[in-house]
Amino acid sequence: MARPDSQPILFALVCALGTFLSPFANPVSSEVYQYIDRHGVISLTNVPTDARYKRIDLTASSVAHAPIPEKKLDHAITRSARLHRLHPALVRAIIKAESDFDPRAVSQAGALGLMQLMPETAIQHHVRDAFDPEDNIAGGTKHLRYLLDRFHGNLPLALAAYNAGEHTVDRYQSLPPIDETRRYVQKVLRYYRRFLLAPSPLHPTP
Known part of the structure; x- marks a missing residue:
């Protein structure tokens, strides 16, 4: 760190x-x-x-993959999810969709780490090292809670804002007509359902 x-x-x-x-x-x-x-x-x-x-x-789309011990990752997810009143399965779904659990992931737009935080978002939520799994998850869950509160608990809108930015969602007052964003929302919701039913906390059912 x-x-x-x-x-x-x-x-x-x-x-x-x-x-x-x-x-x-x-x-x-x-x-x-x-x-x-x-x-x-x-x-x-x-x-x-x-x-x-x-x-x-x-x-x-990533720096060298550095596997994280499953117990350590599960603990970080559970702790941050509880702190920000989120279901751990939702946090795992976003991580799966964003980075496929690669803590060194870097997008072409400059998003970093497990929850693919843009640098300005990381700074906003006091993340010191976006490549540190615990720090990244803490910032990502805090940002997701902020978006859920901002959009009055509407999960699809919060996910759209996580992907395309809150001002884009404000502009349309609904899911933005952006194919990538709509696919992203559907993907996270699909993973969310799977993780809710998963026998293992980090591996969804097929």
């Missing part, structure tokens, strides 16, 4: 990731490099200044 005083550095650099990725129509044409210092501070750039920066393969 990054030090508290490194947060502005970390997210200023991570914000740059989404900025310089967006102009490229073909993600293969953009190159992103990462350097993690001895304090765990993550620096991202498209212009590496020295040999410590290592290239990230964004065509796979």
Whole structure:
């Protein structure tokens, strides 16, 4: 986990990731490099200044997968879900849809970690290290509770806002007519139902 005083550095650099990725129509044409210092501070750039920066393969939509012990992940989900009055199955459904349980996932838009937090969302909810599973889940569940309260408990609208942004949902006052967002809402609800019935907390029934 990054030090508290490194947060502005970390997210200023991570914000740059989404900025310089967006102009490229073909993600293969953009190159992103990462350097993690001895304090765990993550620096991202498209212009590496020295040999410590290592290239990230964004065509796979993730950094190297680092498996999480199932018990540890289940504990983090259950604790954050209880704190923010959410069903753990819903949190798992979002993680499944967003990152497929890859804590190092990075989207082409710059969303990070298990619950794919955009840097500005992570800062809003005081997430210090978006690649830390517990920190990421804490921020993601807090954001989901905020969206559910904002949209008066309407889960499809909250999920649409999680995917497309709350102002997009405000603009339409309903599910936005965006295919990707509608597919996302359906996917999360499908996973939610499956996780509710799952014999294992992290593995839904087929």
